[in-house]
Amino acid sequence: MAFKPFQHRKNFMANFTHLASRHFCTGLGTVLLCGLAGLGSAAAQADASTDIARKLAEYEQRGPHEKIFLHHDRPVYLSGETMWFKLYAVEGTYCSPLRLSSVAYVEIINAEQQPVLQGKIELKNATGQGSFLLPTSMPAGRYTVRAYTSWMQNAGPEAYFHTSVTVINTLTSSGAGTKDSSTYDAQFYPEGGNLVQGLPGKVAFKVTDKAGKGIAATGKVLNQSGAVVATFQTQQLGMGTFNLTPTVAGQGAYTAVVTLGKNQVLRRLLPQTQDHGYVLRLEDTGADQLTVNVIATTMSPETVFLLAHSRQHPAVALQAQLVNGQAAFIVNKTQLLEGVSHFTLFNSARRPLCERLYFQAPKRQLAITARPSKAQYGLRDKVSVQVGTADQHTHFIAANLSMAVYRLDSLTTTQATAIDRYLWLSSDLKGAVENPDYYFTAPAAEAALAVDNLMLTQGWSRFRWEEVLTATPKPFEHLPEPNGLVVQGHVTRAGTNAPVQGVITYLSSPSRITHLSNSESTADGRVKFEMQQFAGTQNLVLQTAPQQDTTLQLTVLSPFSKQYASAVGSAFGLTGRFQLDYAKRHLQAQVQHVFAGQYRNRFVAQPVDSLSFFGKPNESYLLDKYTRFKVLEEVLREYVPGVLVRIRKDGFHLAVTDRLNKELFQKNPMVLLDGVPVFNMNKIMAMDPLKIQKLEVVDARYFHGVAAYEGIVSFTTYKGNLEGFQLDARALVQEYEGVQQQREFYAPRYETDQEKQSRLPDLRNLLYWNPELATSSGTTRPVEFYTGDQAGRFLVVVQGLAASGLAGSSSFVLEVKPAL
Structure with a gap:
């Protein structure tokens, strides 16, 4: 994390002292800026001014500002195609990679603000990658793709990443999009x-x-x-x-x-x-100077404070005395960070009165060079692109990039927002920003006027001042997920939905790999379980020990946000003049589905930690190495000295030997079947031992989360699916999707003459997708892929981020023509 709280305060005090006790004249009158060296109550006022900045710095430390950027492969899809994307997680102030969250949530939302597809994407080293297979039944329309983390939900849906994509369904004539309206x-x-x-x-x-x-x-x-x-x-x-x-x-x-x-x-x-109040006016009065004028209806002397902060970084804190209802502040632009800054005016009671946004174009950027080996390529031709990354001083630096190459046609008229435009501009404003590129590429005077108009029509901040300035900050509702997916549940009283506190709840998933989590319900009945290496769709088992309470109801909660930002979108419908283009895309998609469809659902094998949550057991038995008995009681009595079988009035009980103290534990151990807790000893003892492959024992007291077990006895079946064992009726069994498994991107290669002469058609619209393109600080690196059987213009888009926070993007058009 690139947080420098002490440096923040040092800079703030330097800024404040520099302008303290300074007189200057404006058209609004003469204003005295009272600083720490002032007279009378000036010191107390200065303390009030520094306190606002200090509170904001503390808020930044307590609640790190996190942003997500999503680079998707192309702007237009056909239903049935695959959308590929790469995620970048950054610290919001300086835009450097932020390793705060290990999971991001990505959704495709229709015009009615309903999720069509949802996915949980694993983040490693502040990046992640994923894909959505768009259903063939997906209606045509314009959809919103949004991405966020659990931590970002504290700031509300306006803080999430949003972008728009178009889906065309050539199999049906119906379209679903934002409702058509002729109003302006x-x-x-x-x-x-x-x-x-x-x-x-x-x-x-x-x-x-x-x-x-x-x-x-x-x-x-x-x-x-x-x-x-x-x-x-x-x-x-x-x-x-x-x-x-x-x-x-x-x-x-x-x-x-x-x-x-x-x-x-x-x-x-x-x-x-x-009828009364304050007006704030900001003027650009020099190459490095801004003037902020304040006019008020009150004629009484009053001290007001101006705080400028750039993405929660307190940059400038000033105070002034209203003279005849007027005051002015001089701000040096070099004190502000690049990107969007907020100027907030406070009265002497620290109540915010006015706010104004200001944008300073970033001078630091990641320069990405992408040069093809030749100006034009043929069909099934090898393309080689040299990719390099440098800082603003043209020094090579390492960066993490993503790269897409897709065909341009009349249906593809827009390009997604670039990462640097998003991080430095769009992400700090409410709603969509039309054509962010314009503010970075237009002539300087024209861009300055346009971006100032943009700042005047925006007013959103990811926090509320009352939350920052309160003496007793309330805890954040949503916590980060630094170590894996967090599954949340709710424990309530059956029939009343009243939350129940203090109940230990267990979460498991039947598997040959034994993972178990537990959590104690809070005052609102919430339980939270940290699940590592939980990928794909699996069955979850949520249960409590029967001796705690038998009148409980358990619910697994969705981690996806139920809050939506206000969206404005255009109507969508198939256009007659594009019928030929629709027909071409339809043919391409159908041909690819027939001849390359078998490659769509190939997934990357992920390394799996097969070690059980309790580590290496004290005793381990592969039962096939022993004489097999038909009764589990005989297996335990004959082969497992660390577990004693006892029969009482209510049936079987197990007692594990405390190896350290050389005595028996008095209570039943934690008994697991394929990782799922079993609290009824009679049921586990009735299990057919011929279905059990492995038996493991921990013969010591084991402390696990909020629970303590008097030993552990773990049974593993051959299939790892409980082998028909009937769980307690009160246990909640629910199918749950973990983090998304990564699909392999498939693209044919034509390295030999035989491969080039293959009769299999290649009508790919997306030639290349690479979400993990790493460059070094030494030189450029080659990227190679092959064209297909389609001539035309292909757009190559490369963008990414350096460890220092430098972001950049680059694109060029690739010409593909058939040989004459």
């Missing part, structure tokens, strides 16, 4: 958040079409008498600003009339005008 929208945002009667302010606006895309428009603002008090016109991407000094307070005091083209007119009420 216009929204208005006062700078700083407030319109205040009698105070000059700036209002930003955004005019969008039914797809949420910015469109050109003109407009005017009318007061209640119908008089025009302001006019406006959109600039880039449907956004712009105008100045307004409200003279009337209240809701509905001002109406905007927006004209789109010749016939479409929208009328929208401006946000409510307050």
Whole structure:
């Protein structure tokens, strides 16, 4: 983790001291910045200012800022195809890889905000990879892919990664997408958040079409008498600003009339005008200088505080005295981190009053070079691309990359957001950002104006100030998963759903590998189990010891988020002018399914730790090496000296010898069958021993989680599936999907003449996908793949991240033509 809390405070104090006791003149009047060296109560005020920054720094330390970026292989799919993706987990302030979570949750969501596909993706060293096989029945439409971790759920769904993909179903004519609507929208945002009667302010606006895309428009603002008090016109991407000094307070005091083209007119009420309050204005007043002006309706002297933070990093903390309701702050741009910063104004009671976003284009970036060996390739030709990564000083550095090569056609008109655009811009704003590339590639003056309009129409933060400034921070509801998938359950009283506290619950999955977890229910009835190496779909067994309580009800909870960010999407339908392209893609998909379908569900073998949770047992018996008995009691009496079989009035009991103290334990040991606890000794003793392959014994007291066992006796069957053993009726048995198993990406190779002359057709739309492309700090590395039987233009996309947090992306077009 790249957290430097003490350095944060040092920088903050240096910034504060530098501007303390400094006088300067503005058009708003003369303002004295009171610092630590001030007189009277200035020291106390300075303490208040530093306390806000200190609280934010502490919040950052307590709640590390985590982000996820997902690189998927292409923007358009046919139902029945496979979507491939790579995940990058980063620390949100400096964007360096963050190894906080070991599991990420990825979902494909339809227009009705319902998940269509869900997957749990294992993260190793802050990266992960996965895939979704899109069902052939999946309706055509535009879908949202979102990704997040358990820890990120504390910040709400706006903090999740979101991107849009298109799915085309050529097998049916129906489509499912965002509902079609011919309406347009216009929204208005006062700078700083407030319109205040009698105070000059700036209002930003955004005019969008039914797809949420910015469109050109003109407009005017009318007061209640119908008089025009302001006019406006959109600039880039449907956004712009105008100045307004409200003279009337209240809701509905001002109406905007927006004209789109010749016939479409929208009328929208401006946000409510307050009769008193504060207005904040930010101006770029120099190459390295920003001026933040504050105007208030109060004429009484009042101390206000300005805190600038970049993704929870407190960068600048200043204070000023309102003089005749006016104050100004000077901020050096070099004190701010690159990317999005928040300027928040507080009153003397530490209550946030206004907020304004500011963007500083990142100068540090990962430069990715990807050069093909020749300008043009033939069919079934070998492609070699030299890939290298360097810092902004052109020095080679190591990086973790992902690479996709897919065919361009009229259906593929957009490219997914690049990792650097997302981490430094889109991820810190609410909702989708139209064309993030524009803000990084447009001419400097044009980009500066456009990005400032974008900042004015955004106002989201992943935390709430009351949570930061509270004296007693509440615990986070969602905890990280650093060591594997966490399965959560609920223990309630049967028939009432009332939570039950203090019940030890056991979670297991029948297998030849013995893994067992336990948890004690909390006040709200929650139990949590950390499951390592839990991949694919398996049966879970959740149960309690019968002697605790027989009136309990157990439930396994879904780890997927039930909260959804507000989304604006475009309507979708098959278009007649693309019928030829649909037919081509349909043919490609069907041919690939017939001739390469057997390669779609090949999975990468993962290393498995076969050691039981209790480690190496004290006694281990492979029963096939001994004379086989038909009664389990005889097996234990004849071959297992560490376990004593006793018969009492209620039936069988087992007692394990305490090897350390040379005495028998008085209670039954933890008895396991294929890793599943069995509490009824009569049932386990009735088990057919011919179905049991292995018997292991731990002849010592074993402390495991919140439980202590007086020895362990573990039986393993040949198949590891309980062999028909009937579990207690109160046990909950439920199919559960663990982390996703990794599919192998298949692409044919044409290294020999015989392979090139193969009659099997190769109509791949996706030529290459590599989620684990590593570069070194020494030189470039070659990447090789083969073209297929389709001529055309193929887009090569390479993007990724260095250990230092440098992010970058690169793309170029590959020309494939048949030989003449």
